[in-house]
Amino acid sequence: MKYAPGKGSSSPFPEVIVGQQQLLLLVLGIVIVGIAVVAGITAFSEGKTKADRDAAAADAMRIVSDVQAWKLKPGAYGGGANGTTSFAGVSFMALGISPNSGTQYKTSSGCFSLAGTSSASTITVYQTDCTTTIATVVVTGTTTQEIAWSFAAS
Numbered sequence: 001m002k003y004a005p006g007k008g009s010s011s012p013f014p015e016v017i018v019g020q021q022q023l024l025l026l027v028l029g030i031v032i033v034g035i036a037v038v039a040g041i042t043a044f045s046e047g048k049t050k051a052d053r054d055a056a057a058a059d060a061m062r063i064v065s066d067v068q069a070w071k072l073k074p075g076a077y078g079g080g081a082n083g084t085t086s087f088a089g090v091s092f093m094a095l096g097i098s099p100n101s102g103t104q105y106k107t108s109s110g111c112f113s114l115a116g117t118s119s120a121s122t123i124t125v126y127q128t129d130c131t132t133t134i135a136t137v138v139v140t141g142t143t144t145q146e147i148a149w150s151f152a153a154s
Contacts, residue, residue, distance in 0.1 A: 060123055068142045080094075086119070087120055104130060108128070122136060123136070123138075135151045
């Protein structure tokens with residue numbers, strides 16, 4: 001629409017105003033899409049972190065189960081049921097798990113260390129970097145009541 005003086009048009013630049021409105025809507029649309037993308041990335045990142053922690057806890061629970069099974073297995077068969085309550089002989093090798101380095105066992109979801117004493121077995125759960133602690137599990141017997149979890153602050 002071209003400006004023609006005296007033809008009833010109230011503005012000498014109607015094309016400019018329409019162009020500004022379109023540009024404003026375009027910028028507003030880009031900002032909204034940008035905010036949605038950032039929110040989506042943040043939600044995905046938080047979900048992935050939680051999924052990694054849950055997978056590490058599931059692996060730790062499998063190790064806890066293996067420790068309890070080792071404790072119930074007679075000593076003649078390589079187990080820890082030797083008439084005492086000691087967990088001193090427990091190790092990844094005794095459980096049939098090959099440690100990746102020294103006393104640590106690493107999976108795709110985390111690293112685990114295992115230590116046995118005369119009264120308990122302690123499993124420390126780390127993130128995949130093998131330094132940041134996720135949780136500590138203390139096993140003092142062969143029932144579910146004898147498993148104590150303590151989670152590190154996230």
